[in-house]
Amino acid sequence: MSRIVYVNGEFLPEEEAKVSIFDRGFLMADGVYEVTSVLDGKLVDYDGHLTRLERSLAELDMPEPDGMDALLEIHRELVSRNNLKEGCVYLQITRGPADRDFLYPETPKPTLVLFTLAMTLRRSPKAEKGLRVISIDDLRWGRRDIKTVQLLYPSMGKMMAKHAGADDAWMVENGHVTEGTSNNAYIVTQDGTIVTRQLSHDILHGITRAAVLRFAREAQIKVEERPFTLDEAKAASEAFITSATTFVTGVVEIDGVQLGDGTPGPVSRRLREIYLEEAAKQAV
Structure with a gap:
């Protein structure tokens, strides 16, 4: 059974997940990310990661994506759907798709992606x-x-x-x-x-x-x-x-x-x- 991932408002099997080839994260590395560990099915230091994520977005003048107000619920839903007991949740936000240009798009539509990784953390x-x-x-x-x-x-x-x-x-x-x-x-x-x-x-x-x-x-x-x-x-x-x-x-x-x-x-x-x-x- 494949992982369930999250892409721009949808929970999908990883094989069905897609982002645009014009996404600035792909073309310009114009994106930020966070990695939150999971122990016993729970998120570690979540508030700290959210605060740093918001700071990264602000430093790059990157708007928040749709779903930002539900990030904790999205994290928890991914952990639940993938039955993740130990590992991490990876989150990435990019400025979204736009014609390739060094200038930022005037009306960006940010991309939001999350997925889980099962890892041995405690007894590494x-x-x-x-x-x-x-x-x-x-x-x-x-x-x-x-x-x-x-x-x-x-x-x-x-x-x-x-x-x-x-x-x-x-x-x-x-x-x-x-x-x-x-x-x-x-x-x-x-x-x-x-x-x-x-x-x-x-x-x-x-x-x-x-x-x-x-x-x-x-x-x-x-x-x-x-x-x-x-x-x-x-x-x-x-x-x-x-x-x-x-x-x-x-x-x-x-x-x-x-x-x-x-x-x-x-x-x-x-x-x-x-x-x-x-x-x-x-x-x-």
Whole structure:
């Protein structure tokens, strides 16, 4: 049985789902997206994802699509129709179809698409083993705080990592780590302080990031929001990433340099446990 997806007001079998070849998301990468995790059939951090989605639309002067006021119900209906217990719901909004022109259409009709992905989240093998990352130059555009569908360079970064026998790549700009290809990056110093880059146009304002930093401070773990260098990262006691589908996942190697004993460290393991517990309690 195929998945049921949502396209512009209709729930359809995925084989019947279509959007125009003139859609600006296809022609211009003129679109934004969100990914909301699902645990036990419920949505994790939904309000945070909705708030960020609205911000992305506003930053790109993109109008809200029809159905925006029913997004929560649409998410829940997709989860129900696909009997999704664990995984995520992917949402994408584009400026819609128009003649190919660099100028925005004067009367856009935005496209709204959602679909589900079944994934193992709680007992992820990568979370248990930890990730090996390489460093690459950050060659993305300057507005990384907007969650756009312009994901070619992150895809290239993941392929670079794969070809190097690693799991992911951390991007570096002016000597400092910005973030991972699809996640925020952190180190834990030898005195137990969590260090992660401060919010700006340079990184995505991660929803999981915000929750994890709040939980860390509540657990009396010191947090510093500032840039850190690759050398700092390689000398750290541990490192980790956060994202909507990886939650908190330890990094055990950077550019071939092992961190600690080569397994996810105690801070990242503790934060993952706290996040999973709180996320399950607060899911809607």
